[in-house]
Amino acid sequence: MMNRHFWNGKKVFITGHTGFKGAWLSLWLTMLGAKVTGYALTPPTSPSLFETAKIDQLIDSHKGNLNDLKHLQQVLTAANPDIVFHMAAQPIVGESYRDPVGTFQTNVMGTVNLLEAIRILDRQGAKIRAVVNVTTDKCYENKEWNWGYRENEPLGGNDPYSASKACSEIVTAAYRKSFFGQESLERVAIASARAGNVIGGGDWSEERLIPQCLEALIEKKPMILRKPQAIRPWQHVLEPLSGYLRLAEKLYEEDTQFYSEAWNFGPDLEDCVEVGSVVNRLYTKWGEKPNLKHYQTSMYKESTMLMLDCSKSKRLLDWKPIWNLDQALEKIVVWMKDYQNNAPMRDVTIKQINDYMDDFDKRKSSNESV
Ligand SMILES: NC(=O)c1ccc[n+]([C@@H]2O[C@H](COP(=O)([O-])OP(=O)(O)OC[C@H]3O[C@@H](n4cnc5c(N)ncnc54)[C@H](O)[C@@H]3O)[C@@H](O)[C@H]2O)c1
Numbered sequence: 001m002m003n004r005h006f007w008n009g010k011k012v013f014i015t016g017h018t019g020f021k022g023a024w025l026s027l028w029l030t031m032l033g034a035k036v037t038g039y040a041l042t043p044p045t046s047p048s049l050f051e052t053a054k055i056d057q058l059i060d061s062h063k064g065n066l067n068d069l070k071h072l073q074q075v076l077t078a079a080n081p082d083i084v085f086h087m088a089a090q091p092i093v094g095e096s097y098r099d100p101v102g103t104f105q106t107n108v109m110g111t112v113n114l115l116e117a118i119r120i121l122d123r124q125g126a127k128i129r130a131v132v133n134v135t136t137d138k139c140y141e142n143k144e145w146n147w148g149y150r151e152n153e154p155l156g157g158n159d160p161y162s163a164s165k166a167c168s169e170i171v172t173a174a175y176r177k178s179f180f181g182q183e184s185l186e187r188v189a190i191a192s193a194r195a196g197n198v199i200g201g202g203d204w205s206e207e208r209l210i211p212q213c214l215e216a217l218i219e220k221k222p223m224i225l226r227k228p229q230a231i232r233p234w235q236h237v238l239e240p241l242s243g244y245l246r247l248a249e250k251l252y253e254e255d256t257q258f259y260s261e262a263w264n265f266g267p268d269l270e271d272c273v274e275v276g277s278v279v280n281r282l283y284t285k286w287g288e289k290p291n292l293k294h295y296q297t298s299m300y301k302e303s304t305m306l307m308l309d310c311s312k313s314k315r316l317l318d319w320k321p322i323w324n325l326d327q328a329l330e331k332i333v334v335w336m337k338d339y340q341n342n343a344p345m346r347d348v349t350i351k352q353i354n355d356y357m358d359d360f361d362k363r364k365s366s367n368e369s370v
Contacts, residue, residue: 001319001360002245006253008033013081015066015114016040016088017059020203021134023049024237025085025244027346028353030058037079039064039072040088049202052339053346066110073117080121083248084131086114089165093138094207096161097300107164108171115175115190122180122188130251131190132244133172137233137266137308138162139194148233148269148309151194151262158301168192169262176260189251189260195240196233196266196308199328201335202349203237213279214336217286222293228276231305235267235321236328238356243319250317263317266308271325281326285333322360331355 012029016022017038029036036059043050050056062075066088076084089107090096096103111133118128140149141156155170157163172192180188199210206212216223243265250259266272276292283290313319323331331352338348 001242001322001357001364003249004032004357006249007245010034010083011037011079011081013037013039013076013079013084015084015086017055017061018043018048018050019087019091020049020200020205021198021237021241022087023053023055023202024200024349024353025087025241026055026059027053027349028238028241028245031350031353036060037075037081038062039066039075041065045204045206047204049345049349052202053349066113067105069113069117072113073120076117077121077124077126080126082127082129083252084114084118084128085244085248086111086131086133089134091136091161092205092207093159093161093300093302096159096164100160103160104164104167107161108167111168111171115171118188119175119179128188130248131188132248132251133168133190133192134244135165135168135192135194136162137194137196137264137306139166139169142303142306144303144305145307146305148266148272148307149264150309151264151312158303176257180260181257189254189257191247191251191260192262193240193244193247194262194264194308195243196235196272196306198237198240199234199332200237201332201339201352202345209275209278210282210332213282214332216291217283217288218340222291223279224293224295225276225279226295227302227304228274228279228294229304230275230302231272231307232275233266233272233307234278234325234328235265235271236323236331236356238353239267239321239323240265242322242356242360243313243317246317246319247313259316263313264308264310265313265319266310267321267325269307271321272307273325278325278329282329282332285326285329322356322363
């Protein structure tokens with residue numbers, strides 16, 4: 001878990017702050033006292049957490065395209081951050097089949113542009129110390145194993161999205177070795193973070209399971225299930241975000257390049273479960289009987305089994321999951337019912353972040369007293 005005091009007064013640059021994970025991270029960082037600058041296109045969905053929680057009132061928000069290096073460079077230079085989180089991407093597998101060129105452009109050249117902008121700024125004497133590039137569990141060559149992938153396993157990707165994220169990993173490693181390594185003048189520590197299927201309140205992405213399921217529940221129509229037996233690593237959005245924060249602290253604070261590599265942030269193995277099980281649990285927590293239609297043929301080739309081995313993050317970053325899948329689903333139900341009741345959603349989201357930090361403290365003190 002991150003050190004709350006570390007973030008007070010830090011200047012943080014986030015790409016993709018208008019997205020699902022970026023909005024949660026922006027809010028959390030402002031709660032910790034960080035000065036956040038965001039760079040992204042407009043929110044990818046409507047509604048969105050970014051607009052619902054009025055995140056633009058809390059941070060310095062810039063609309064911009066990663067593919068516009070000149071503009072990105074200007075905004076980054078003006079922000080002059082200590083720490084950078086790269087979350088902007090085209091993150092949907094289906095969209096990557098419809099628009100492979102755009103997906104590779106954003107996810108690969110977008111990463112190149114950001115790292116290039118950081119390199120140029122560093123040469124001008126800026127003080128950026130830590131960069132975390134957020135990729136995905138899908139960056140591994142999928143072998144349909146019954147165990148989790150470790151960080152040193154081969155990269156791959158059968159679809160354009162997964163392949164683009166594997167490329168983003170290779171770009172990150174190349175920039176690290178070529179420009180940000182110990183042997184060069186620059187001292188920017190740069191790591192990548194690979195998380196699993198992230199869930200939480202405020203995700204309205206049409207092609208993701210939880211938003212689809214919530215829509216079916218609210219509109220009282222059957223939920224169409226694709227690949228109900230597929231196993232995925234499910235985790236609340238705050239879990240990988242706490243890992244990214246912890247990783248950034250280590251990159252910033254440690255002198256060496258020890259942490260400048262890839263890190264997995266996934267749930268415990270008991271929360272790597274079938275798609276069908278997640279849907280059934282969500283219906284039960286909502287207070288409804290499952291109303292499902294199975295749709296056997298998938299338009300796209302998708303893996304059946306995908307899990308992460310997070311031993312390295314647990315051991316070396318002292319990171320671990322706090323909420324299990326059932327707790328994560330309960331938080332989603334509370335968030336969505338509050339949204340339906342027109343509650344102030346920034347306050348609701350802040351409360352969930354505070355609950356998460358409190359649960360971490362409880363877990364820590366109970367471990368220490370054993
Ligand atoms: N949500 C998940 O389950 C999940 C799982 C693993 C990895 N990830 C990764 O986490 C990151 C964030 O995902 P998310 O779920 O928040 O996605 P999202 O679609 O909600 O947000 C994507 C963000 O990227 C921005 N963006 C897209 N193209 C851009 C461009 N060309 N220039 C500038 N900004 C651009 C959007 O405006 C938005 O702010 C992505 O890198 C994604 O691949 C997400």
